[in-house]
Amino acid sequence: MSDAPSVPGFVAGGVATGSKKKGAKDLALIFCPAGAAAAGVLTTNKIPAPPVQIARAVFQRGSASAIVANSGCANAYTGRAGTADARVVMRRTAKLLGLHEREVIPASTGVIGQRLPVTAINRALPQLATGLSPRGWLAAADAIRTTDTRPKVSWQQCPAGGGRVQLVGIAKGAGMIEPHMATLLVFLATNARIRAPLLRRLLKNACDQSFNRLTIDGCMSTNDMATVLASGEGCPRALLPGERDTQRFAKLLIEVCRDLANQLAADGEGATKRVRIRVEGASSDRQAGTAAYALGNSLLVKTALHGEDPNWGRIVQALGASGVRLNAAKLGITIGKSPILSRGVYGGAAVEARARRTMQGASYEICVKLGVGRGRDEILTCDLSAEYVRINASYRS
Amino acid sequence: MSDAPSVPGFVAGGVATGSKKKGAKDLALIFCPAGAAAAGVLTTNKIPAPPVQIARAVFQRGSASAIVANSGCANAYTGRAGTADARVVMRRTAKLLGLHEREVIPASTGVIGQRLPVTAINRALPQLATGLSPRGWLAAADAIRTTDTRPKVSWQQCPAGGGRVQLVGIAKGAGMIEPHMATLLVFLATNARIRAPLLRRLLKNACDQSFNRLTIDGCMSTNDMATVLASGEGCPRALLPGERDTQRFAKLLIEVCRDLANQLAADGEGATKRVRIRVEGASSDRQAGTAAYALGNSLLVKTALHGEDPNWGRIVQALGASGVRLNAAKLGITIGKSPILSRGVYGGAAVEARARRTMQGASYEICVKLGVGRGRDEILTCDLSAEYVRINASYRS
Numbered sequence: 203m204s205d206a207p208s209v210p211g212f213v214a215g216g217v218a219t220g221s222k223k224k225g226a227k228d229l230a231l232i233f234c235p236a237g238a239a240a241a242g243v244l245t246t247n248k249i250p251a252p253p254v255q256i257a258r259a260v261f262q263r264g265s266a267s268a269i270v271a272n273s274g275c276a277n278a279y280t281g282r283a284g285t286a287d288a289r290v291v292m293r294r295t296a297k298l299l300g301l302h303e304r305e306v307i308p309a310s311t312g313v314i315g316q317r318l319p320v321t322a323i324n325r326a327l328p329q330l331a332t333g334l335s336p337r338g339w340l341a342a343a344d345a346i347r348t349t350d351t352r353p354k355v356s357w358q359q360c361p362a363g364g365g366r367v368q369l370v371g372i373a374k375g376a377g378m379i380e381p382h383m384a385t386l387l388v389f390l391a392t393n394a395r396i397r398a399p400l401l402r403r404l405l406k407n408a409c410d411q412s413f414n415r416l417t418i419d420g421c422m423s424t425n426d427m428a429t430v431l432a433s434g435e436g437c438p439r440a441l442l443p444g445e446r447d448t449q450r451f452a453k454l455l456i457e458v459c460r461d462l463a464n465q466l467a468a469d470g471e472g473a474t475k476r477v478r479i480r481v482e483g484a485s486s487d488r489q490a491g492t493a494a495y496a497l498g499n500s501l502l503v504k505t506a507l508h509g510e511d512p513n514w515g516r517i518v519q520a521l522g523a524s525g526v527r528l529n530a531a532k533l534g535i536t537i538g539k540s541p542i543l544s545r546g547v548y549g550g551a552a553v554e555a556r557a558r559r560t561m562q563g564a565s566y567e568i569c570v571k572l573g574v575g576r577g578r579d580e581i582l583t584c585d586l587s588a589e590y591v592r593i594n595a596s597y598r599s
Numbered sequence: 600m601s602d603a604p605s606v607p608g609f610v611a612g613g614v615a616t617g618s619k620k621k622g623a624k625d626l627a628l629i630f631c632p633a634g635a636a637a638a639g640v641l642t643t644n645k646i647p648a649p650p651v652q653i654a655r656a657v658f659q660r661g662s663a664s665a666i667v668a669n670s671g672c673a674n675a676y677t678g679r680a681g682t683a684d685a686r687v688v689m690r691r692t693a694k695l696l697g698l699h700e701r702e703v704i705p706a707s708t709g710v711i712g713q714r715l716p717v718t719a720i721n722r723a724l725p726q727l728a729t730g731l732s733p734r735g736w737l738a739a740a741d742a743i744r745t746t747d748t749r750p751k752v753s754w755q756q757c758p759a760g761g762g763r764v765q766l767v768g769i770a771k772g773a774g775m776i777e778p779h780m781a782t783l784l785v786f787l788a789t790n791a792r793i794r795a796p797l798l799r800r801l802l803k804n805a806c807d808q809s810f811n812r813l814t815i816d817g818c819m820s821t822n823d824m825a826t827v828l829a830s831g832e833g834c835p836r837a838l839l840p841g842e843r844d845t846q847r848f849a850k851l852l853i854e855v856c857r858d859l860a861n862q863l864a865a866d867g868e869g870a871t872k873r874v875r876i877r878v879e880g881a882s883s884d885r886q887a888g889t890a891a892y893a894l895g896n897s898l899l900v901k902t903a904l905h906g907e908d909p910n911w912g913r914i915v916q917a918l919g920a921s922g923v924r925l926n927a928a929k930l931g932i933t934i935g936k937s938p939i940l941s942r943g944v945y946g947g948a949a950v951e952a953r954a955r956r957t958m959q960g961a962s963y964e965i966c967v968k969l970g971v972g973r974g975r976d977e978i979l980t981c982d983l984s985a986e987y988v989r990i991n992a993s994y995r996s
Contacts (some may be wrong), residue, residue: 249919249927279915279927280941314912315945501898501983502991509992515711518676522646530646530676546678548712586898588985593908594899 205356206337207370210393211236215338216345217330219322222274229346230372231330232269232389233299238431240266240307241402242410243282243319245426248322251278252285253308255343256292257427260307265400266431269389270295272323273374276425278314287318294324294351298331305435311374311387321530324550343372346387349471349593350374358454358462362447363437367394369451371458375416375466387411388428388462394451395434396441404452405430408556411460415581416467429456458585467582468565472589475507478567478581483534491579493572508585514542518568519590532573538566545573603734605769607790608633608830612735613742616723618716619671624742626720627769628727629666629786630696634698635828637663637704640798642823647681648675650705653689655822658705661795663828666786667692668706669720670743670771670789673822675711684715691721695728704754706782708822709745740769743784745776746868746990753858755851759844761835762959764791766848772813772863783810785825785859791848792831793838801849802827809856812978827852834857864979865962869986872904873979875964879933881974882924889978890969893921895980905982909954911939915966929970935963942970 216230242261260266272293277284299306310318331438343353354373359366371390390405409428434440441448451593467476479497497503502522506513514535521528535543538560540553548557560566613627639658660905667688674681686910689703696703707715722872740750751770756763768787805823831837838845864873878893881887897917903910911932918925930939935957937950941942955961 227670247919248922248925249915276912279912281928313910316912325745489881502989505988505991508988511992513710515676515713517709518646519644522644527644528645531678586988588988589984590898591902591905591983591988594902595908 205594206335207339207355209368209391209433211238212391212431213336213436214336214339215330215334216341216343217326217333219272220318220328221319221322227341227594229326230271230342230345231295231334232342232391232431233334234267234283234391234431234433236433236435237265237267237305238433239396239398239531240264240402240429240431241398241405242427242429243267243406246336247357249279250308250423251276252280253277253288253310254425255426256288257283257307257309257429260304261402263304263447267301268299268307268433269307269309269429270524271311271346271387271389272318273314273348275310275318276314276318277310277318280427280491281316284452287320290320291323294327298327307429308428309387309425311346317320317418331597336569338370339370342389346372346374348374350469352469354465354469356458356459356465360450360454360499362450363395363441365393365437365438367392367437367451367454367457369454371462373462373466375469382394386426386428386466388413388459390428390430390455391433391436392430393433393435393442395437395439396451398450400441400443400552401430401432404455407454411456412463416463417499453574460494462521463575463582467584471593472587473566473584474587476565477507477584478580478582480569480578480580481572482569483571483573483575484579486577487579489526490572490577491525491581493521493526494581495577496520497528497568497570498581501586504583504586507561508587510558510561512537512542512554517568521570521572526572527574529573532571534571534573536569537561570584604736604752605733606765606767606788606830608635609788609828610731610733610735611739612721612727612731613740614727614730614740616669616719617872618719618808624671624738626723626727626737626912627668627742628692628731629739629788629828630731631664631788631828631830632895633830633832634662634664634702635830636793636795637661637799637826637828638795639824640800640803640982644736646676648673648707648822649677649864650685650707651822651824652673652683653685654704654706654826657701658799659692662702663704664698664702664708665692665696666704666707666826668743668786669714669715669785669818671709672707672713672715672746673709673711674707674715677714677824680714683716687717688720693726695724695820704826706784706822706824708743711877719921720888736767736769743769743771745771748866751862753855753862753864755855757847757930759847760792760838761836762790762834762890763835764789764851766851766855768859770859771864772866779809779945783823783825783851783858783863785810787825787827787852787855788830789827790830790832790834791838792836793829797838797840797845798829801852804849805852805856808853809860860979864981867950867981868990869984870981871961871984873962874904874981875977877964877966877975877977878969879971879975880964880968880972881976882972884976885974885975886923887969890918890921890923890967891978892978893917893923893980894938894965894967898983901980901983904958905957909934909939909951909958913963918967918969923969928968929968931968931970934958943946946963
């Protein structure tokens with residue numbers, strides 16, 4: 203769709219506070235002047251950052267009018283000072299927009315353990331607030347990047363609720379990504395009219411089918427959140443549980459989240475490949491998920507993906523080590539369309555050569571059959587490159 | 600100790616079968632002509648290689664006279680053909696040494712899913728059998744290497760059982776290492792007089808305190824085994840459970856295994872740092888172990904170790920993600936002697952600078968305090984380098 207999406211009821215934008223090198227944007231603001239239903243899914247990391255703890259309270263109330271997010275400093279493990287810092291930014295934002303502090307959702311991403319650059323942020327906020335625009339989503343997406351090489355925006359619409367429901371999403375990812383909301387910031391905005399509890403249920407479901415099926419490096423961040431605000435503007439009829447329109451909206455939400463998850467996987471730190479790992483024939487869906495993550499997180503599998511090497515022995519090794527139930531004599535491994543292992547039998551050099559050609563592409567699928575049941579699951583992962591090591595060995599310097 | 604250890608009752612050696620590039624040694628043989636008590640600890644990978652399955656039966660009988668081990672081909676996931684291949688090599692070895700096939704323990708390490716080069720191995724066996732020597736341990740250690748950059752040998756002795764108990768161990772590691780016997784081959788030989796069940800208990804305990812506390816890349820191999828053979832030669836009195844001499848021998852076993860584990864960590868694939876991670880103040884020893892492995896396997900922590908960056912935020916993130924009980928306000932992180940975090944408070948730039956200097960060394964310790972109990976554990980890990988990716992992206996080519 204168009205490069206400059208918009209959603210009735212929302213304005214957005216992003217600016218540079220001057221804290222980042224080369225004047226890169228690092229402060230984003232999303233604003234719904236009339237107020238919105240709000241729902242969020244937060245990291246399960248046991249040491250959540252102050253902004254995550256504050257956001258939790260906002261989501262419990264179920265309404266908000268603005269999101270203020272900075273990148274570069276995670277404001278994580280900063281204790282009471284970090285909470286105070288976040289509140290200073292929330293208050294300043296609220297004042298500029300004519301809101302109460304509790305209507306502002308704070309979010310941060312970047313280095314853990316450093317104090318928030320409150321002065322620089324507060325200095326940049328007025329200009330940011332003045333420059334907000336209905337088409338400011340790309341600027342906002344740009345401003346929440348850390349090691350992401352490009353901004354992630356997705357936009358979809360469908361008829362529902364007596365109007366046209368629009369949904370825009372922006373996200374940042376790159377590293378420290380594992381299931382359960384890990385180093386993701388995802389901000390979604392829609393003009394659907396919907397109450398917070400239902401919105402939360404649909405968001406949770408969409409996350410489970412997108413971001414929670416993604417692993418870049420098996421690391422779960424202190425700061426992850428996925429948020430959706432719903433303005434209701436231009437949609438006279440509220441979406442209610444079980445309605446066909448609600449199902450349509452739920453599907454829209456999943457589509458946008460999956461599109462963003464795809465963009466995140468393709469832009470994993472140092473990643474050159476986006477690989478979907480599908481596991482079938484497990485004794486349960488949960489076992490299939492365990493096997494899929496065992497593959498997606500295995501360093502030996504990820505380096506083989508990087509080397510474009512159909513080294514199925516490493517897949518076998520990782521499956522065996524994962525502890526899931528499997529029938530070694532029935533094991534199947536298909537790379538792209540090449541069955542390199544079928545019912546435990548190696549497909550031969552020609553099949554392996556075809557698999558290698560598949561692996562030279564930027565995006566493909568590996569399907570594994572465990573041969574013990576009907577459980578299935580799939581995840582997205584990427585390769586592990588020397589570039590990942592370079593990025594993360596020098597991230598703070 | 601000396602470069603050329605020996606143990607009464609044993610001869611060993613290693614040769615090149617010609618299957619490896621540059622004529623590198625790839626076939627090792629250890630022989631105890633008078634027969635030995637035998638014990639082993641094997642991989643828990645659910646798809647164990649044929650040699651592991653065969654060895655299991657040998658260890659159940661509790662006696663053996665020889666170990667034949669090749670490197671380069673793991674003979675893993677090779678099915679019935681793989682079992683037959685291993686048996687051919689065992690038979691040939693047995694015939695050359697005047698043994699029964701069941702007295703021979705087979706072991707393999709290398710690429711998974713390829714057939715054993717039986718012809719090349721059988722062609723090389725006579726020369727290997729003829730050249731066995733009491734001082735052949737280094738040659739044997741050399742022959743079991745895959746990506747190990749150097750052979751690992753350790754040798755200790757103590758008075759026990761009415762004589763001088765000697766213990767020599769050789770090992771290979773490098774990659775695919777996680778607890779529970781993962782891509783390790785460890786062969787130990789002693790002249791202690793001891794029965795197999797006790798020997799097995801002592802070996803299991805020594806492994807738990809050494810190899811099972813080591814993580815290079817979180818991958819568990821299909822082929823791991825630690826084996827000990829005991830000849831009894833020159834030790835007139837048998838070691839019995841609970842005796843002081845037995846405790847001495849148990850300690851010897853732990854020392855040699857720890858020394859080998861240290862050598863393995865220092866030679867992890869592409870590793871430039873060997874780091875001991877100690878966790879204290881956990882709610883249980885098991886929780887401490889979970890936390891220690893969460894740190895030792897975290898890509899973000901391992902790349903920070905590589906970058907010599909005291910990025911304690913990543914340690915906090917990994918601890919939080921591990922799910923272990925902790926008190927964020929009491930968290931402590933000490934790198935070397937620098938308390939970069941004490942009871943939740945950052946130690947400041949000077950302490951961080953000192954920590955950075957510690958991290959520039961090749962070997963140091965990180966101590967983490969969780970602040971909730973008295974549980975403790977420690978493991979060995981290494982950094983993750985671009986070299987690891989290079990090695991493993993191109994391992995088969």
